[in-house]
Amino acid sequence: MKKKLQRNIIRCKHCNEIIESKSLYDYKRCGCGKVAVDGGLEYAKRSFPSFPAEDHLEDLSEYE
Numbered sequence: 874m875k876k877k878l879q880r881n882i883i884r885c886k887h888c889n890e891i892i893e894s895k896s897l898y899d900y901k902r903c904g905c906g907k908v909a910v911d912g913g914l915e916y917a918k919r920s921f922p923s924f925p926a927e928d929h930l931e932d933l934s935e936y937e
């Protein structure tokens with residue numbers, strides 16, 4: 874069974890801002906604009922400028 878997302882949250886490694894998407898259409902971009910989260914608890918969608926994502930963001934999402 875797929876783990877259920879409890880919090881959809883990341884930290885930007887460029888500006889250190891922590892951003893959280895709380896609902897499906899809650900698109901949040903960090904202060905410097907390099908990374909974003911979307912999808913709320915339906916799906917963990919991330920936007921970042923280039924791979925690997927770990928260069929730009931730290932995933933702080935919580936799963937059940």
Ligand SMILES: [Zn+2]
Nearest residue numbers: 885888903905
């Ligand atoms: Zn940033």
